[in-house]
Amino acid sequence: xxxxxxxxxxxxxxxxxxxxxxxxxxxxxxxxxxxxxxxxxxxxxxxxxxxxxxxxxxxxxxxxxxxxxxxxxxxxxxxxxxxxxxxxxxxxxxxxxxxxxxxxxxxxxxxxxxxxxxxxxxxxxxxxxxxxxxxxxxxxxxxxxxxxxxxxxxxxxxxxxxxxxxxxxxxxxxxxxxxxxxxxxxxxxxxxxxxxxxxxxxxxxxxxxxxxxxxxxxxxxxxxxxxxxxxxxxxxxxxxxxxxxxxxxxxxxxxxxxxxxxxxxxxxxxxxxxxxxxxxxxxxxxxxxxxxxxxxxxxxxxxxxxxxxxxxxxxxxxxxxxxxxxxxxxxxxxxxxxxxxxxxxxxxxxxxxxxxxxxxxxxxxxxxxxxxxxxxxxxxxxxxxxxxxxxxxxxxxxxxxxxxxxxxxxxxxxxxxxxxxxxxxxxxxxxxxxxxxxxxxxxxxxxxxxxxxxxxxxxxxxxxxxxxxxxxxxxxxxxxxxxxxxxxxxxxxx
Numbered sequence: 001x002x003x004x005x006x007x008x009x010x011x012x013x014x015x016x017x018x019x020x021x022x023x024x025x026x027x028x029x030x031x032x033x034x035x036x037x038x039x040x041x042x043x044x045x046x047x048x049x050x051x052x053x054x055x056x057x058x059x060x061x062x063x064x065x066x067x068x069x070x071x072x073x074x075x076x077x078x079x080x081x082x083x084x085x086x087x088x089x090x091x092x093x094x095x096x097x098x099x100x101x102x103x104x105x106x107x108x109x110x111x112x113x114x115x116x117x118x119x120x121x122x123x124x125x126x127x128x129x130x131x132x133x134x135x136x137x138x139x140x141x142x143x144x145x146x147x148x149x150x151x152x153x154x155x156x157x158x159x160x161x162x163x164x165x166x167x168x169x170x171x172x173x174x175x176x177x178x179x180x181x182x183x184x185x186x187x188x189x190x191x192x193x194x195x196x197x198x199x200x201x202x203x204x205x206x207x208x209x210x211x212x213x214x215x216x217x218x219x220x221x222x223x224x225x226x227x228x229x230x231x232x233x234x235x236x237x238x239x240x241x242x243x244x245x246x247x248x249x250x251x252x253x254x255x256x257x258x259x260x261x262x263x264x265x266x267x268x269x270x271x272x273x274x275x276x277x278x279x280x281x282x283x284x285x286x287x288x289x290x291x292x293x294x295x296x297x298x299x300x301x302x303x304x305x306x307x308x309x310x311x312x313x314x315x316x317x318x319x320x321x322x323x324x325x326x327x328x329x330x331x332x333x334x335x336x337x338x339x340x341x342x343x344x345x346x347x348x349x350x351x352x353x354x355x356x357x358x359x360x361x362x363x364x365x366x367x368x369x370x371x372x373x374x375x376x377x378x379x380x381x382x383x384x385x386x387x388x389x390x391x392x393x394x395x396x397x398x399x400x401x402x403x404x405x406x407x408x409x410x411x412x413x414x415x416x417x418x419x420x421x422x423x424x425x426x427x428x429x430x431x432x433x434x435x436x437x438x439x440x441x442x443x444x445x446x447x448x449x450x451x452x453x454x455x456x457x458x459x460x461x462x463x464x465x466x467x468x469x470x471x472x473x474x475x476x477x478x479x480x481x482x483x484x485x486x487x488x489x490x491x492x493x494x
Contacts, residue, residue: 032193032236033071033080036156039228040068046089046220051121053139053175055096062121063090068227069234072156084135086122087218093118099241103294104196106237108150111294113171116142122172128215136174136188143171146289154233158207163200163233170197197234204230246296247408250285251375252448257281257441260305260431265338267358267394269312278338279306284443285450288375300354302339303429309335316457321411323453325367330392333361339393345426345438347376355404357393364389367413377422384415386449412450419446
């Protein structure tokens with residue numbers, strides 16, 4: 001083969017490998033403005049209403065005027081609708097039924113919000129004189145979550161000011177509204193656009209307006225409201241409701257604690273030996289906010305017990321794993337640990353909704369990528385370098401209790417440098433003493449990162465090769481065969 005065809009062949013093969021696939025979709029802002037939030041006092045007495053959003057039904061009379069939301073430019077970005085405001089009235093509502101958390105995505109990132117009681121019903125409002133408005137009603141729930149350390153210039157119809165966002169305190173969902181007295185019904189026009197509202201520093205002063213009053217009009221009538229401080233800003237956001245058992249990333253800590261009991265364990269590789277007796281605690285997995293991507297479930301932890309089990313069947317011990325680090329092949333060995341859903345009895349509390357996991361020795365190529373990690377043991381984010389895989393974990397049925405999410409797995413990778421020991425931690429899981437007694441474990445240093453993953457059984461052993469290398473080899477092989485075929489073809493007759 002001459003040099004030129006060989007170079008062309010190599011370039012073609014590289015092109016096949018390097019053409020980008022479908023990347024993660026970038027955040028597309030919903031059709032809703034940013035808003036500045038002012039304390040407000042008005043005089044209207046709203047009637048009884050029914051408000052229905054995607055999280056449930058709220059009913060009852062709205063109370064006093066509390067907040068006034070004004071469309072605002074963020075960092076000189078254009079306004080979509082400068083006329084449409086929101087007046088928020090007290091709403092003695094209920095927490096959303098069966099939806100304790102949402103994952104919100106906005107211009108500053110993605111974060112998990114824990115939802116509480118419905119606090120406000122927010123009504124589309126025009127500043128007088130009459131102006132055309134186009135905005136939905138909203139139910140605003142108490143919300144808590146990780147602060148996003150971001151700052152921006154917010155300019156509304158009153159004044160510009162630069163604010164740093166603090167913690168989220170409201171999550172607002174678009175809602176249908178019905179007035180039982182008249183039968184009037186207002187539908188949701190934009191079901192995708194939500195609002196996440198953040199406390200700010202510094203707060204802004206009350207606006208300077210003639211006479212100190214702002215004339216407004218909405219479906220309840222006309223009013224003149226007194227505005228107080230600018231106390232918050234709201235970001236347009238989309239939402240996702242995580243399913244039960246949805247997986248976070250986890251920081252893997254070495255740990256020591258008491259033995260587990262005898263159990264039965266069945267996963268997608270089959271049954272572990274009958275009479276399996278778990279050994280002592282050897283790991284503690286803590287949900288972690290990786291690279292500021294947010295948390296799905298900050299409550300559900302995992303405690304790892306020694307599980308001296310069997311390796312997968314010979315037809316299943318090579319798996320192709322897909323996660324945020326790409327697609328790679330792993331070779332699996334003997335079962336090593338059973339991860340047990342656990343509540344940590346310090347910090348945030350709540351129901352644990354996560355699977356058990358059966359973990360196997362794993363070998364594959366090193367990731368060689370840096371990450372930032374923020375978990376409940378570290379007040380500030382730590383930086384780690386992700387290295388080689390050492391465990392791969394299937395969701396497992398323990399003692400016939402079933403599996404919540406059969407497709408969610410964990411791939412665990414060594415990290416550098418090793419952290420510092422944490423100390424004694426009280427936990428509660430199915431193996432804790434009867435009557436709700438806690439178990440004390442000693443949590444040592446963080447040594448690994450466990451990543452939510454999908455898997456496929458790979459029946460061909462290609463140990464240590466990432467998928468791009470396999471693709472390159474196949475392209476070179478196919479290209480070489482094609483050139484040889486063409487060289488064997490007889491020349492055409494002119």
